[in-house]
Amino acid sequence: MTTEVRTTAGSRTARELEQFHSLTDRLVSVTKKAEDAQLAEDLADFLSSYRDDPQKLPRESRELFDAQRLLRRVLLATRDYSIVYEWYMAFKNPHGVDQEVQMKLFWPHVTEAATALAWVKDYDCVLECGSGASSLGLELAKHNHRWIASDIAHHPSLDRAVEEFSPGPNFEFIISDGTNLQEIPDGEVDLVISRSFFEHLLVDDAESHVRSAFRVLRPGGQLFVACPSSIGPPSDITQRFPEYDTPQGLHIKEYNLGELSEVVRAAGFTSIHNRFVRSRYTSLLPLRMQRLNFLPERASRVVEIGAEKTWPLARFHPRRRRAWRRFWAVLGAASVSLLAKKPG
Numbered sequence: 001m002t003t004e005v006r007t008t009a010g011s012r013t014a015r016e017l018e019q020f021h022s023l024t025d026r027l028v029s030v031t032k033k034a035e036d037a038q039l040a041e042d043l044a045d046f047l048s049s050y051r052d053d054p055q056k057l058p059r060e061s062r063e064l065f066d067a068q069r070l071l072r073r074v075l076l077a078t079r080d081y082s083i084v085y086e087w088y089m090a091f092k093n094p095h096g097v098d099q100e101v102q103m104k105l106f107w108p109h110v111t112e113a114a115t116a117l118a119w120v121k122d123y124d125c126v127l128e129c130g131s132g133a134s135s136l137g138l139e140l141a142k143h144n145h146r147w148i149a150s151d152i153a154h155h156p157s158l159d160r161a162v163e164e165f166s167p168g169p170n171f172e173f174i175i176s177d178g179t180n181l182q183e184i185p186d187g188e189v190d191l192v193i194s195r196s197f198f199e200h201l202l203v204d205d206a207e208s209h210v211r212s213a214f215r216v217l218r219p220g221g222q223l224f225v226a227c228p229s230s231i232g233p234p235s236d237i238t239q240r241f242p243e244y245d246t247p248q249g250l251h252i253k254e255y256n257l258g259e260l261s262e263v264v265r266a267a268g269f270t271s272i273h274n275r276f277v278r279s280r281y282t283s284l285l286p287l288r289m290q291r292l293n294f295l296p297e298r299a300s301r302v303v304e305i306g307a308e309k310t311w312p313l314a315r316f317h318p319r320r321r322r323a324w325r326r327f328w329a330v331l332g333a334a335s336v337s338l339l340a341k342k343p344g
């Protein structure tokens with residue numbers, strides 16, 4: 001029988017510890033298959049400090065950074081997203097508590113996304129890939145007939161969040177690999193949402209993700225991709241370590257609008273638009289007007305090129321860097337929010 005020996009947010013319960021150990025065993029055995037002795041050894045070293053101490057939870061940026069860097073190597077060597085994300089979630093948030101708090105802190109972000117997706121209610125069936133805690137679907141599902149949230153891992157806070165938000169029968173969650181979406185039949189979906197997800201995929205998997213989105217969309221359906229732009233400093237945990245210029249953690253690659261639209265166009269999408277002014281600044285406008293906030297790709301690209309060209313002027317000075325980011329963020333260049341259409 002399993003007894004709950006700890007209940008505070010600062011430690012793991014016996015059940016969580018058992019689950020964590022079993023995930024850790026899986027992580028080790030998956031990594032062994034990659035036959036990279038150095039990686040296996042580095043992983044064993046890292047794990048040895050966590051394995052036997054139920055009190056030990058990562059709290060410091062450095063620990064999370066080291067964990068992410070190691071998992072990035074595991075992902076590159078094994079392509080096993082499932083174990084990487086399940087293990088990391090169990091490592092970082094054993095009780096889902098941090099994420100729950102994060103969801104509340106994230107509220108402005110969610111309303112921003114909600115206003116940007118003002119037209120979401122026009123779609124019968126929405127598929128969200130890499131939905132994580134699924135806060136977007138839990139908030140918006142009531143506007144659609146069907147909202148399918150999907151992720152490679154079951155987020156620790158999802159069940160509690162579903163209870164708290166009561167999204168109703170329109171909302172469903174499935175475990176699915178966003179790179180093939182094999183659970184979803186062709187032409188089933190009206191809108192695919194890929195938010196803060198694309199940058200987590202290996203480059204060829206990101207291309208497969210967009211091709212799969214194209215397959216599951218009905219003719220005339222749309223794909224919405226929002227991800228951090230590669231302009232400026234990295235946006236994953238690496239941002240806390242200014243000595244690095246590119247993401248070292250679980251953002252495998254960050255893209256600029258030009259690169260992202262190339263991937264999207266290669267999959268067959270047309271009519272590509274980018275959100276111009278960040279919705280946070282336009283959220284006071286009537287929802288219908290939010291649509292005007294998407295500009296044809298070429299117009300947004302002009303802004304992006306302006307940001308790219310001026311980055312070297314700011315990059316070596318922390319204060320200038322911050323001002324630079326704020327300025328271009330207002331104009332939408334700090335993230336890419338792209339809307340593309342499947343012809344038909």
Ligand SMILES: C[S@@+](CC[C@H](N)C(=O)[O-])C[C@H]1O[C@@H](n2cnc3c(N)ncnc32)[C@H](O)[C@@H]1O
Nearest residue numbers: 081085130131132151152176177178195196200
């Ligand atoms: C940063 S979270 C984004 C969560 C959510 N979309 C949001 O915007 O708040 C990235 C999510 O992608 C998921 N993920 C990573 N690789 C995946 C894959 N191959 N298939 C499906 N989900 C994946 C992770 O489990 C994680 O929940």
